[in-house]
Amino acid sequence: MFPYKTSIQLDRKSNQALYLQLSNQIIQLIKNQTLVSNTKLPGSRTLAEQLEVHRKTIVACYEELESQGWVESIPKKGTFVNRTLPTLNQQKLKTSSNFVLRDEPDFSFYRNQIFRKRSFEREDNFIYLNDGISDSRLTPLNEIARTYRRISAKKNIFKHLSYGSTYGNDDLRKVLVNYLNQTRGLKIAPENILITRGSQMGIWLSAALLLKQRDYVVVGATNYQSADTTFLNNQAKIERVSVDKDGLVTEEIKKLCNRKKIKAVYVTSHHHHPTTVTLSAKRRIQLLNLAKQYNFAIIEDDYDYDFNYNHAPILPLASHDTNGNVIYIGSVCKTVAPVFRIGYLIAPREFIDEAASLRGIVDRQGDALLELTFASFIKSGELDSHIRKVLKIYKQRRDLFCNLLKTELGQFFEFDIPKGGMAIWTKLQETHCWEAVSEVARNHKLEIGNWRRYDSIQSGHNCIRIGFAAYNEGEIYELISRLKKTMKDVA
C-alpha cells in the first residue's frame, strides 16, 4: 500500500478542516501521478488508523474527492482513482508565461517601466526630488475618513453597495457640476460629466475614444510624459509644437493642420507641464478657433487650476467652448491627495455616453462610498477651505524655495518664479549636466530622480522640474543645502 502516513502532512492547528487538507493532498498525488488512474484507495477505517484521524474525516474526504470527480466509489469494491482522468502533463513551475504577449511595434514602450511603478522603501535620511506633488501631511484625512464612516452608517446606504452607474455616483456628479460651473465658468449639466479615477483615466478614455491607429495628436515639444505614453499606447502618432512663455505655439498648430489631419490637441492650459507657463488668453482663443476650423478635439488637462499664487485662475478653454470641441479633465488627486482616485471628464453628452461605455469595460464603475464622501466634502465647503489653506502654505514654500535657489545657487540654475502649481522649471547651467549632478547628489543624500524624462525628444534644454510644495520650511533649507554641497563638488 502507498505510504500515506509519510506522504501526507496534516496540520491540526490550521484553519482548514482536516478532511479538506487530506483531500487536497490526495488530489496533488493524483495530479502528479503518484496515485495513477484506477488505484484503489485504502478503506476508510484503515486510512483513519494510519493517519490517526477519525474515520468520519476519511469518509468526508472521499466524498469530497468523489464530488469533485477525482475518485469513484464502486459499490462493494471500494474507492478508486477515477479511470477516465486524463494524465496531466507535468512540467516545472515557470516564472515566465508560456504564451506570447501582444507584440505590436508600438508595444515595446510598455517595457520602459515608465508606468510600472513598484513601491519602494525610501531611505529615511534621503531627500527625494519630485516633479510637483502635494504634501501628503496636509491631507485632511481625518475629516475624510470621518465622513466616509458617517456615510457608511446611513440607513439607506445599502442601495449604493451593489452595482451602480458607470457614469459615477449621481450625487457627486451633481455636486461637481455646480462646483465646476461656479469655480470654472463652465455651463454644464450632469449629462456632461463622467466621474473617473483621477486625471489619468480621463486622458486614457479621451485617447481611446478619439484616436485610431496612426491618428495624429498634437502636444508640446515638452509635454506631460504620462500623456505621451497614453497616446502612444493607443497607437496614435505624436506631433510636437513649440512651447514659449505663452504656452503652446498656436501658429505651429495651424501649420500642422494645413499639412495633415489632426484629430486632437492635448494641452495643460494651466500650467503647461512641465514648463509651468500659462496658456495666454490670446492663445486660448486662437486654439478654440483652430479647433472649430479644422475640427479637432482639445483635450484640456487642467490639473493645476486650483494652484495660482499671483492672480485668480484663468478660466479654462472649456468655459469658452461653444462648439463642443473641448474635453475637460481634472481631479482631486492634486488638491487633496493622489490616493483618492477621483477625477472628472467633462464633454458633450454624446462623448460622455461613449466614455461611460468604455470605462464600464475597463473597471465597471467607481467607488460609490468614496464618491459620496467627496460629494459631501465638496458641498460642505471643506474642499474650498482646504484649497485656501494649502494655497497659502504652498505660496510661502514657493517663495522660500525660489529665494534660496536664487541667492544660494543662482550661479548654477536659471528659472522663472512660477505663478502657480507646485514645481519650478529649473535650467542647469550648460557647462554642467544632470547626469553628473545626479550622481554626486547621492553622496549628499539627495536623489534627483529620473531627470531624463523631461526631455523625451532630446532637445538638450537641460531643464528639470523641481517640486517645492511637498517640503516644509526645514526640509527646503536642508534640500538647498545638500544641492549646494553637490554643486560645490561638481563645480
Place this chain on the structure above:
Amino acid sequence: MFPYKTSIQLDRKSNQALYLQLSNQIIQLIKNQTLVSNTKLPGSRTLAEQLEVHRKTIVACYEELESQGWVESIPKKGTFVNRTLPTLNQQKLKTSSNFVLRDEPDFSFYRNQIFRKRSFEREDNFIYLNDGISDSRLTPLNEIARTYRRISAKKNIFKHLSYGSTYGNDDLRKVLVNYLNQTRGLKIAPENILITRGSQMGIWLSAALLLKQRDYVVVGATNYQSADTTFLNNQAKIERVSVDKDGLVTEEIKKLCNRKKIKAVYVTSHHHHPTTVTLSAKRRIQLLNLAKQYNFAIIEDDYDYDFNYNHAPILPLASHDTNGNVIYIGSVCKTVAPVFRIGYLIAPREFIDEAASLRGIVDRQGDALLELTFASFIKSGELDSHIRKVLKIYKQRRDLFCNLLKTELGQFFEFDIPKGGMAIWTKLQETHCWEAVSEVARNHKLEIGNWRRYDSIQSGHNCIRIGFAAYNEGEIYELISRLKKTMKDVA
C-alpha cells in the same frame, strides 16, 4: 458708455469674491464681443459708483483682467480691451461633440448600452430579478468603515497617500498571496499578483495584453456577457464551444485548435456563467493539457469560488498549472459587495509586469487606503467569517427558492438545483416565451430585466439566470407569488 450697471449682476452672498465675479463677467462680455478689442473701460472710480462697490474692487478686477491678458493698461490713458485678442467665433452651445469619435466597424457595440449603466430610481414596490448578486444588506459595512478609519488614523499613513505602486498596495498583495495559497492551493509569490479594480479589470487587462486585432479567443456557447463585450472591444474574434453539465466541452476546443491559432480560452470554471455548472476535474486536466499543447492562455475567472453549498470548492485550474498558461482572476466584489472594487490578477511574473504597465496608463493605481483596509479585513479572518456567515444564509435561500419554484411553478420552469453560486439557470417551458412573461410580470410589479442577454447567439435555449441570494425569505415568497400570478395570466 456701455451699460455696465444693467449688464453685470453681482451676488453679495456668493462665496466668490466680488472682484472675481466682476472680472469673469467682463471676460464674457469680451468673449462674446459685446466689448470689442480696444474698447476703453471706465475709470475705476466711475465704475465703482455705477456698480455700488468699493473702488478697490474695481482696481482688483482690472488687475485680474490684465494679468490674464484680457485688457491692457496704458499709462495716463486708461484700461483697454486687449488690441491683440483674436475674435472668438461664436456659435450656440452644442449638446453633441463636433469631432468624430473613433469609428471602427467593431466599435458600434459600444452603443448597445450593455456597459453604459445609468443609475436609476427603482420603484419601491417592484421586485427586480437579477443574475445572481449578493445581498447588500449583509455587507459587513460597519466593520469595514471602522477599519478604514482606524487605518487612516495611523501615524505613518501619510506615505500611503501619495502616488504608489501600479501593482497595488504591497501589504494587500502579501496578504492575498497567503490567503489564495491557503484557500485555493496556489503556489504563488507576491510577484505573481496585481491588485485590480474587481474582476472586470482583470478580464480587460488580460484581453488587452493577449489579444491582437482578429486574434481568436474561445468562450462557451453561453457565456458571461461582460467578457464577450470585453473581447469584442479589444477587436478579438470569438469562437464558441458547447457547454454541457461538465462545463466547456474540451473536445470542441481541441478541434478548433487544429483548425486555427487560438490565443486564449476564457472559462468561469466555478461555476460556468450563466449555466452554473462546474468544470469537471477531467475537463480541467484536458484543458490544461490543450493549453500546453497548443500554447494558448487560459483566462480563468473564478468569481464564484467561495460559494459552494454541496462540497468544498474545486481547486482552480491555476492550482494545477505547471506551465504558466493560466491567468487567474477573482475579486471581493461578490464575497463582500460590488462597491468595493478590489480584485486580483494572478499570472506568471512577466505577465504581471506588463499588466502593471497597462493599468498604470488606464487609472494609474488603486486606492491604497481601501487596499490596506482589506488587507486587515482578510488577515484578521473577518473575510472568512463573513463568507461562512453568508454561505449559510444563501444556502437556505437557495433551498427555499428552488423548493418553491419546483412546487409552485414546476409546470412552467425546469432547472437543476445549483451546487453553488447565487443564481438558478431556469428554462421556461417552450410553449411560452420570456417576452410575454416579462410584459405580464410588470402588471404584477415584477421586473424580469434583460432576458435577451443570456442568449447572445440566439440559440433559443429559452433559459435565463435568476438570482436568489439577494432576497430574504419574505421576499422570496413574494417573488414566487408574483411569478405565479404572472404565469397564471400568461397560460
